[in-house]
Amino acid sequence: MSEPLRFEDFIVGRKFSFGDHVISEKEIIDFAKEYDPQPMHIDPVAAKNDIMGGLIASGWHLCALAMRLIKDGLFHDTTSLGSPGVDEVQWRRPVRPNDRLTMEAEVLEARDSKSRPDRGIVRFRFDLFRSDAAGKRQLAITYTSPVMIRKRDA
């Protein structure tokens, strides 16, 4: 794994592609039984007859998986010092069992922290894409988020 990225590396307009995870039916159901037990997320038979035409992942599950891909693929070690929140989470397309998930991130803004000289605040757009077995790739979820990022030699 390469050196952790630092605040100085996140130039406005820079884009990152990372992440590769194939989501299973079991994963979708296990998450939803715990956190979002609606028929479309936990019951393949009921979901088949529903408007979505089959089991789909909880939107919150996709947010959680995006976080994991970001942690593994972008924020190695202690690059990220946390975030005060996220904005405009859009669940654009359903994600189904065996879809392949990949991520893209773009730096929208970068500024120094007013109170802490060891860090800056970088606002990202994060996009999670799904690819189905036929290879069609679609935006599944998108959101923006400010993240506190450690500066180099801080």
Add this chain to the structure above:
Amino acid sequence: MSEPLRFEDFIVGRKFSFGDHVISEKEIIDFAKEYDPQPMHIDPVAAKNDIMGGLIASGWHLCALAMRLIKDGLFHDTTSLGSPGVDEVQWRRPVRPNDRLTMEAEVLEARDSKSRPDRGIVRFRFDLFRSDAAGKRQLAITYTSPVMIRKRDA
């Protein structure tokens, strides 16, 4: 359990209080190992020496738990037909092991669906509160979200 609420029940300004869940250290760590494996969420010893002064739940874990409390306490059965997303998720206060979590919801807007006569769109503010052992209650996370809600007799 009472009759499921329908679109007509969600009058602008109406407030709901529901949910009661005590979060354990194991739950915090189990979620974070899967989805947000940062030291402050998975390592009680490292977290103790960190800026937060102890283990805290992942913000995405809190969103997922809020969803579960909403499903159990507000959207019984098939009241909710899904949501296109959420706005302005703010992680305001850390949640720690053994905190008691409760929810409040307020109806911000309610309008008919233009395309589907069987439903309306209700925009909620959802607030998740934490209470510690001393009984102090604080807003932990807050967000707004439009939700598609079934109409009565639709």
